[in-house]
Amino acid sequence: MALLEIIGLTVKFPTRFGNFTATNNVSLEVQAGEIHGLVGESGAGKTTIGAAVMGLLQSPGYIGSGSINLAGENLLALDNNQYHRVRGNRISMIFQDPQTSLNPLLTVADQLIETIRQHSDVTADDARTQAIQLLEETGLSDAKQRIDDYPHQFSGGMRQRVVIALALCTQPELIIADEPTTALDVSVQKQILALIRTLAKDRGVGFILITHDIGVISEITDQVTVLRSGRVIESGDTRQVLMQPTDNYTRALMAAVPRLEQRLHRFNNIVTDDSIIDGDDHWQVDGASAKLASDWLLSGHQSSDTGTTASTTPVLAVKDLEVTFQSGQPGWFQSRSGVKALSNINFDMHAGEVLGIVGESGSGKSTLAKSIVGLVDPSAGELRFRGQPLPPGSKRHRKHPVRREIQMIFQDPYSSLNNRLTVEQIIAEPIRFYKLARNRAHIRQLVASVLELVEMPQRAMLKYPHQFSGGQRQRIAVARALVARPDFLICDEPTSALDVSIQAQILNLLKDLQEAFGLSILFISHNLAVIRQMTDRLLVLKNGKLVEISNTDRFFREPAAPYSQQLLRETPSLSHLNAR
Amino acid sequence: MFTALRRYAIENELLYLFLHNRIAQLAALVALLCLGGAALAPWIAPYDPYDIASIDLLDSLLPPAWSEDGDTRFIIGTDDQGRDLFSAILYGTRLSLLVGLLSIGFASILGITVGVLAGYLGGRFDSIVMRIADVQLSLPAILTALLIDGIARGILPRESHDNLMIVVLTIAIGLSLWVNFARTARASTFVEKSKEYVQAAIIMGMHPLRIMVVHILPNILGPLMVILTIDLAVAILLEATLSFLGVGVPPNQPSLGTLIRIGTEYLFSGEWWVVLFPSLTLIIMIVAVNILGDFLRDALNPRLR
Structure with a gap:
């Protein structure tokens, strides 16, 4: 008999928009000593299933139909007191964030x-x-x-x-682990996953492992259930589901997962974003088209092919960069003390190159980006942009040309757009601010065209950011960065807040734009597989120090520094599925 | 058209919550009645309490119309000078609301400006301004108001007193209430400033003033609206208190506070209506505005839901 048996579970949440079905007729089984993975993108209902088993559904959610049996005992028939004895005693839970x-x-x-x-x-x-x-x-x-x-x-x-x-x-029979390693760095993730594996084997505990990370699923689960919008798409032996998916969605999901082993030119066969605005897609601004946007963007590029000097001087040269965060104001007789976030950073970046920056949390990746755009002042060292010295942020004039030439795309698309402005106002702002257009009509035309360039319907310009999903918002953020006609783009973890299929779309978009406009991109990510797909060269940071600079292909073949080797070893990869 | 409206009502959080909250609707109705009555006082009041010619001292201290000695001309009776109490209350509400709204306007503009600047600029400006705010908070609001009122009386020539009293009151009440706005605006600005859309604007090289007005201000309006409503009630109450103490509006322009002060003198001689009706009006108005403020706080603060 299965340890846990979920049959036809339907969970509903009444909302003011009507009943929302969080999970629809979900069935699955977990055996003792087995790790069962629940995988799916946000909104797939993974966490709802976990909460339903624990009897901790958030009010006003309720179980519409179905049953949950733990070792043959129907949990849904229990009253509150009896459930209390099961919860914690026979079923335990591991949460995502060990901080809280x-x-x-x-x-x-x-x-x-x-x-x-x-x-x-x-x-x-x-x-x-x-x-x-x-x-x-x-x-x-x-x-x-x-x-x-x-x-x-x-x-x-x-x-x-x-x-x-x-x-x-409490010696539980079943443990529900909800994204247990998402908040952790890869090296720690590896150890925690190994621990879960051992516990399942030695103690015979059944695990439900909820995660959005296919790498984690492939690493330790025995069985996997793929969910989408509350429905079971596919279920079965992990290796079989991941290697020979029978469903189109699973296939598309697997295609969207960035691989460590090889660099793809583009992600193919990915899930299309069917949520993009229903109805009148034909709404158009006169004369606006993606072609217009790309011509306009190209006409603004003065940097490339202006001569041989331009191509030999690096776009960005970083020399002995050091950033120290002061811990408060120093007293009269105290010397300044502080934390060195970055020290002794040296690298050059060439025009049209995509340079990756990899490191765990706290390695100084974002600080490096911030000191280039001028949000953080370096305490020592020098930055040069196209051969010209780049003044630190506090001394950089507001009208300094690099303020237009270097643009940044942020991690969190939910906080990088002003919610009180329409998409049109958001994208028009840089055009207006840098005086890049002739008149109002021209601005409007450009905004519509750029939206089309980032594969959004033109109609989107009339709406507010909150009406869009994370991936769509990130496209709007890309559009905003593009209209400044930058030569240099800094992407700070641009996809780490997004689902894999959306991530693949955004990465495709960035690749296309980079190719079309010859942008130099500084691409920051903690995810080695994403870096592999996006970059030509990469540099590895650890605790604010440069560990290695290498060509991306060479790095993944033969990493030089011991830390890089370790990092590469610990990153979950799908390759062992082939080998096993 | 109607379906579009209905759809909007579902999508708009505030409107949806309002349509499902009976108490808030009731409070809004009462507040609107007060506002309407005050605004239209010259047209709907049966008598003009400022018009000395129409006041007859023989009518003074008449009880409400339904009691034995009542006069049907005066529904809820008259005060010591023979003014119709109902008309006086309408005019009094008008003055109270006017002073309340003006002083809240003054306090919010001053407080929000200072708060956003302090939150955005930080450093020395922030320290100095917020210490001043702390000092201000340690003085009771009524004391600040009395102080300014006293100073104004000393400086201004006697004859312009009465005309300028409303301005002085506005400044006095406004100055004792700006700290709330400044603190809230500063704290919210801190939060917004660290968000990425503001950083994007800083990177672009936008002027700090533009960032504050275009990007930060619209995003912090939610909590400020709440303070605005709740402090409106406080301002009306402060005005009434000052008038009650006799340092508010001049006696020939009755505000609710003045009416209550006059009424208390007759409380023990049995003329209860003179104090009861103005007080009831004040209480109902304050409670309604407070309920609206509470509703806004619940609706606009997702953490409380």
Whole structure:
């Protein structure tokens, strides 16, 4: 008999727009000792299934039909008190963010011992011994010394181990892990995944692993269920589903996953964005077309082929760059102290090149971008743009030409657009500000054309940002950066807030634009596979220091620095599916 | 047309919540009645309380129309000078609301300007301005108002007193309320400033003033609207308090506060209506405005929902 059996689960949320069906007739089974992956893009209903099993559906959501059986016992028939005994005792949960799932005011010992004693009748001393054992089992080597520490004294990965220990301390039969490694760096992710694998094998615990990351799914799950808009698309043995998908959607999803092994010219066969504005797509501004936009953008490029000197001087030269963040104002007799976010950074970037910057969180990737665009002042070193020295942000004149020539695309499309302006106003702003158009009609025409260039209907210009999805908003952000007619584009994690299929679309778009306009792009990402697809050369940062600069192809063949090798080894990849 | 309107009502969060909140609707109705009554006072009031010729001292302190000695001409009775209380209340509400709205306008413009500037510029300007705000907060609002009122009385020539009293009141009440706006505007500006759309504007090299007005201000209006409504009630109350203390509007232009002050003198001699009706009007108006403010706070602050 299966450990967990979900049959025909339908969860509904009444909203003022009518009933929203979060999951529709979902069935799946989890055996003891098995890791069952739930994969899907945002809004697929993954988390809703987890919450339904835990009996923790957010009000006003309710279960419309179906049943959930844990070892043959129907959970939906239980009343609140009985459910309370199942929850935590027989089913546990691991949450995404270890920062918020532990109580910062209690020591790890307090939290573990409390939970253990809540669920079994043991003395405090016995509970403590158990807690130490659990921490050791989850890979905290000096558990005895560290058990009395507070959560903030542990690193992110260690904290997630504590969370797992907390989930284990009631000897549950089933653990639901909701994006357990999404907030962690790859090296830590690898260890946590290995831990989950071991626990499933040794303790015979069934896991439901909810994630949007196909790499994670391929790495550790036995069975996988692919969800889309609340429906099961495909389900079965992980290897089979991922390697020989039978459904079109799964196939498209797999095609959209960036690979480490090879660079594709474009992502093919990806899911089309069918949510783009329904109805009157024929609304047009007179004379506006993608052609007009691309001609206009090309006519504004003075940098390329102006002569041999232009092509030999690097577009951007960074020399001995150092950025220090001051920790408060220094007193009269104190010397300045601070944290070095970047030190000793040297590199050149050539015209038309795509340079990747890779590093884990806190490695200084974004600081580097910010010091180039002038949001952060370097404390030492020199930046040169096309051979001319680039003044630091606070001394850079507002009318300095690089303010137009360097544009930036941000990570979060939800905060990078002003919600109170229409899309037309947002895109027209740079045109108007840099005085790039002749008159109002021309501006309007350009806005419509650029929208078409980024594959949005022209009608979008009449709407407000909140009426668009994340991917569409990112297209609008790209359009806004483009209309300034930049030579140099900085993309700071432009797709890390997006679903894979949307990510593939945006990456395709950026590739096309780069090719068409010969843009130089500084592409920042923590995702090696994305970097592989996008860049010609890359540099690896660690703790604010340059670890390696390399040609992208060579880097993935033979990384030179030990840190790069480690990084590459730890990144989940789909290649082992072929090998196994 | 109608379906379009209905669709808009579903999509617009504020309107949707309003249409499903009976109490807020009631409060809005009451507030509108007060506003309408005040605005149209010269046309709907049966008598003009400013017109000395029409006042007959023989009519003074008549009880409401339904009591034994009542006079049908005066629905809720008359005050000590023989003015129709209903008309006086309408005119009084007019003055109270006028002073309240003017002083809130003054306070919000001053507070929002200072707050956005402090939040955006930070550094020394921020420290100095916000310390001034702290000092201001440590003084009770009524004290600030009394202080300014006193100074104005000292400086201004006697004959221009009465004409300028409304301006002085506005400034006095406005100055004691601007801190709320400044603090809220500053905190919201801090949040917005770190968002990427503002950074994009900074990178472009846009003028800081333009960034503040075009990008930041529209995005922080939500919480400011809430303060605006709630402080409107406070301003009306402050005006009434000042008038009650006799330092507000001159006695020949009755505001609600003045009417209540006059009424209290007759409380113990049995003429209860003189104090009751102006007080009731004031209470109902303040409660309605406060409920509206609470509704706005719930509707515009997603964290409270």
